[in-house]
Amino acid sequence: NAGVMQNPRHLVRRRGQEARLRCSPMKGHSHVYWYRQLPEEGLKFMVYLQKENIIDESGMPKERFSAEFPKEGPSILRIQQVVRGDSAAYFCASSPLDGGLGNTIYFGEGSWLTVV
């Protein structure tokens, strides 16, 4: 039973390029959460998605960041025109349909974005 799969694990982008981070939730999970961990800081909520719906994006920066979770395929966190301040670890977590986060959380291994 595969866990939450994130790719790429490490991504290097030049300033101004686009970064796409992918997350495949655990089998049977239809709720996906993205979190960002800036260097030397704690994790911060970014966005909560269900299949084809954004439920809560209150933690997303207003510009350049977007997320989707299509009917088929992984959830994607997209960062356009990256800047050095976007360098961080981005974690995805998933939960089952009827559990929300009142149940055990399943995290991916994270995607480390470095902007040069």
Added chain:
Amino acid sequence: KNEVEQSPQNLTAQEGEFITINCSYSVGISALHWLQQHPGGGIVSLFMLSSGKKKHGRLIATINIQEKHSSLHITASHPRDSAVYICAVLAYNTDKLIFGTGTRLQVFP
């Protein structure tokens, strides 16, 4: 002031010692999670608590809802327990986790 505070920020111990990490929070919650993040960064869920106490192997987690406080205990610590331990609360009536900044634990042989 952060809504979730952990102490200590850093902790060193000798193998075999009993370890306690504390978490205090200021919001109403429906659940609290203890997470472990190893060097290299993957995050593993250790416990989810809404009341009382849970035990898994050498790890024990307790929560006091009235006092808005939780503790994570490690008995007979081992160098492989070296990691960052993160407390996260699920704010009441939301699906957002609020994280503490973590406690970095190093256990020396």
